[in-house]
Amino acid sequence: MSTDCERLAALFSERRRGELSSEDARALDAHLAGCPRCREEAAGLQSVLAAVELPPVSIQELEALQSRRIGEGPRPVARSGAWKLPAVLMAAAAAAVLTVSVRPASRHQAGPVAPLETAAASAGDELLPEDAYSQELFPEMTSDTGDDGQVSLEDDALSLEGSGLFGNLDG
Amino acid sequence: MTQSERPRRAPQLTLVGPRTPSDEALVRAHLDGDRAAFGALVQRHQRLVLALVRRYARTPDESADLVQQSFLRAFAAAGRVFPRMRLSEEGAFRAWLLRVAVNVGKNHARDGRRWRLEPVEALDLPAAESAGVTERLEAEQRRRLVRAALDALTRRQREVFALRVDGELPFADVARVLGITENNAKVHFHHAVRRLRERLGREVEE
Structure with missing residues (x-):
């Protein structure tokens, strides 16, 4: 399987939008002519690309957006639920502190109990790992693979949503 | 031109210089x-954020809700985290905002209750405004199927x-937004479309 086989849908997407240079378009056609597997897939992939496109943004959508006056700044808006976020985070922090505080006593009943300050600090580290925030804030800092096409295609949702930063807090 | 003839300039932002301020400069000014x-x-970014979340909304008002959520969540993180972060990398805030928007839309769709028990008249589908009831139902059914298929993608594929x-x-x-190579983005896209085809099947192959 060549590199073009692994990028076929992307090349069709670029051709659909007129982004493919004439040279790349010729290369794509040449690849299709010589690759039965891609020829077989071509029609299906192009049908999907056509079917998943949304209609252009409507005037109604733009008007609704403008009327919201989002740019005037954050303020409590009941319907958005956005201001629930700090409360949820605080609840999660409290739960984590309690969990970490209790664990040492149950695991090491004969040993010394960790001081409260230490336990709280550990909980804080778990909740606000600097590295995790860095990776979520700045995708270029994530450990994705290089340019060899061998990307991880397994479900990596946990790395973002499992962090609890935003993913699963929606009401 | 005398001093008095010069056009009055609009009030400027704190950090505005001779060039348009970067997103990161604006974030610092906001903080x-x-x-x-x-x-x-x-x-600067609301049109693009709208484009990313509107797939998951049934009405223009709901789309605006999701745009608002995206900005508020991005800025909630900005106030908490950005002061400790290095913002020298141009595009860091935009990348962060767009990824938040993708997840806000996806999480909104995850709550299946939002897609049930709605009369046809409640649907506000721009593409189907002039269509009959049957066509509108078919359009909404297709949108649901696509949303469900998108939900089955990996996070990276969906992004x-x-x-x-x-x-x-x-x-x-x-690729720049996600911090990956362009080739990598294209490979993820290819596998995303293949997986969508597997799930959508005959629905899209007419």
Whole structure:
């Protein structure tokens, strides 16, 4: 399987939008002519690309957006639920502190109990790992693979949503 | 031209220089209490954020809700985290905002209750405004199927797909937002579309 086989849908997407240079378009056609597997897939992939496109943004959508006056700044808006976020985070922090505080006593009943300050600090580290925030804030800092096409295609949702930063807090 | 003849300049942002301020400069200004900086960032990015979340909304008002959520969540993180972060990398805030928007839309759709028990008249589908009831139902059914298929993608596939198809970004820009190579973005896109085809099947092959 060549590199073009692994990028076929992307090349069709670029051709659909007129982004493919004439040279790349010729290369794509040449690849299709010589690759039965891609020829077989071509029609299906192009049908999907056509079917998943949304209609252009409507005037109604733009008007609704403008009327919201989002740019005037954050303020409590009941319907958005956005201001629930700090409360949820605080609840999660409290739960984590309690969990970490209790664990040492149950695991090491004969040993010394960790001081409260230490336990709280550990909980804080778990909740606000600097590295995790860095990776979520700045995708270029994530450990994705290089340019060899061998990307991880397994479900990596946990790395973002499992962090609890935003993913699963929606009401 | 005398001093009095010069056109009056509009009030400027705190950190505005001779060039248009970067997103990161505006974030810093916002954190320093400059309210106009927030508005400038919203004005700059709200169309793209709308494009990323509208797939998951049934009405224009719901789309606006999701745009608002995206900005508020991005700025909630900005106030908490950005002061400790290095913002020298241009595009860092935009990348963060767009990824938040993709997840806000996806999480909104995850709540299946939002897609049930709605009369046909409640649907506000721009593409189907002039169509009959049957066509509108078919259009909404297809949208549901696509949303369900998108939900089955990996996070990275979904991000690449949303930025490319909904955000209409070139693959080079998709790659910059996600911090991956352009080739990597194209491979993820290819596998996303293949997986969508497997799930959508005959629904899209007419």
